[in-house]
Amino acid sequence: MSGTGERKKMTCAEFQEVLPYIFESGGHSSEMEHLKTCQICSDLVKDLQYIADQAKLLLPLRDPSPKVWDNIQDSLEREGLIRPQAKAQSAGKKKVAEMQGTRDRGQGTANFQPGKRN
Amino acid sequence: MPTAPLKEEKSVHSKSSGKRAAAAGFSEAQAIEQAKVGDPYAFEQLYGLHKRRVYSLCLRMTGNTAEAEDLTQEAFLQLYRKIGTFRGESAFSTWLHRLSVNVVLMHLRKKGLPEVSLEETLEPQQEDGPKKDIGVRDNVLAGSIDRVNLERAIENLPPGYRIIFVLHDIEGYEHNEIAEMMGCSIGNSKSQLHKARMKLRDLLKQSKAEKAVRR
Numbered sequence: 001m002s003g004t005g006e007r008k009k010m011t012c013a014e015f016q017e018v019l020p021y022i023f024e025s026g027g028h029s030s031e032m033e034h035l036k037t038c039q040i041c042s043d044l045v046k047d048l049q050y051i052a053d054q055a056k057l058l059l060p061l062r063d064p065s066p067k068v069w070d071n072i073q074d075s076l077e078r079e080g081l082i083r084p085q086a087k088a089q090s091a092g093k094k095k096v097a098e099m100q101g102t103r104d105r106g107q108g109t110a111n112f113q114p115g116k117r118n
Numbered sequence: 119m120p121t122a123p124l125k126e127e128k129s130v131h132s133k134s135s136g137k138r139a140a141a142a143g144f145s146e147a148q149a150i151e152q153a154k155v156g157d158p159y160a161f162e163q164l165y166g167l168h169k170r171r172v173y174s175l176c177l178r179m180t181g182n183t184a185e186a187e188d189l190t191q192e193a194f195l196q197l198y199r200k201i202g203t204f205r206g207e208s209a210f211s212t213w214l215h216r217l218s219v220n221v222v223l224m225h226l227r228k229k230g231l232p233e234v235s236l237e238e239t240l241e242p243q244q245e246d247g248p249k250k251d252i253g254v255r256d257n258v259l260a261g262s263i264d265r266v267n268l269e270r271a272i273e274n275l276p277p278g279y280r281i282i283f284v285l286h287d288i289e290g291y292e293h294n295e296i297a298e299m300m301g302c303s304i305g306n307s308k309s310q311l312h313k314a315r316m317k318l319r320d321l322l323k324q325s326k327a328e329k330a331v332r333r
Contacts, residue, residue: 020312021305047259048315051322054263055287060174061269064190068173069165071191076198 010034015041023048150210154202161201165194168211172218178284179222181273189225193218219285223299226281259319262326271321279314286311 015034022031023045035042144152144163152160172193177186196217204213272280285291285299286307293307300307 020308023308023312043258044319047319048312050258050260050263051268051315051318052287054265054268055272055283056290058265058268058288060170061177062174063170064173064187068169068187068191068194072165072194072198075191075195081198 009037012038012041016044019045146210150201150204150206153198154204161198164197164201168214169194171211172214175215175218175284175289176222178272178288179219179281180226181277181280185225189218189222192225193221196221215289219289219291219299223281226277259322259326263322267322267325268318271318271325274321275314275317279310279317282307282310283314283318287315 010030010033012034015031015038018027018031019041022028026032027035035045144160146164146167149160149163149167153164169190173186173190176189176193177183180186180189193214197214200217204210272283275283281300282296285296286293291299293304293311296302296307297304
């Protein structure tokens, strides 16, 4: 063996074995060479890249339900960070808003007590 | 094949939160400072600005609406308790996002769900292996995925795969960050992500084939 002979070509199995670790870096010449000549592995890489690209375009889904904010207030009340009396006033406002069909959950936060923390 | 950088937060305003923000008259930076001293309107403004992003993260990571709402609640409660420790060394959105990821991961650990290291138990070995595609030639996916299909396929991923995929490909965390958060090796994170994408590819091809049959 002279050491300058033709290198053994990479197989699909070998390529796909290392793919998870070279996906972002692009791999070495032997992997790139295999990609150039193998349609199957080339299609696979294209698909995986396409999935990764599409995932980056996904936007936040939707808002949580209003009860999440209500629960946050309840929890802070239990911890003594908000005033129950103010919360009751807020609930009254909420009911009026509901009756008027203009409910705005954001109004319920005026019951926090600034600076009163544990 | 470039690595996704850590994404900057895109503020998501609902109409109502926008109105309230305008009424409060705070920029986000002002709201943060005001929330630190307990201003309720400032905290509400921060909730309005970030609730969708935090909830979406929780929902995608858990795949369960009720759990996602509970975790969103917990994340904002922690925000309320910890905002005083925010020093502005990173963007607030990045800080809150990381806090939220930690809340979800803590919850999943308590539940005892497999996260990363149990990959062999999540799916049969033959489905995970890298050799699945060998000798199989079919159409590439390019151009065939819509958002709804992709969201549905992500929902159907096994939990361990889904978490890594969401953190890396959707939320933009690097493998070293994921490895640190999840207490696994970088190689394990890469391997899991690859398996997640392979599984998604299968699911999406299946969906594509079903559509073709219906036509």
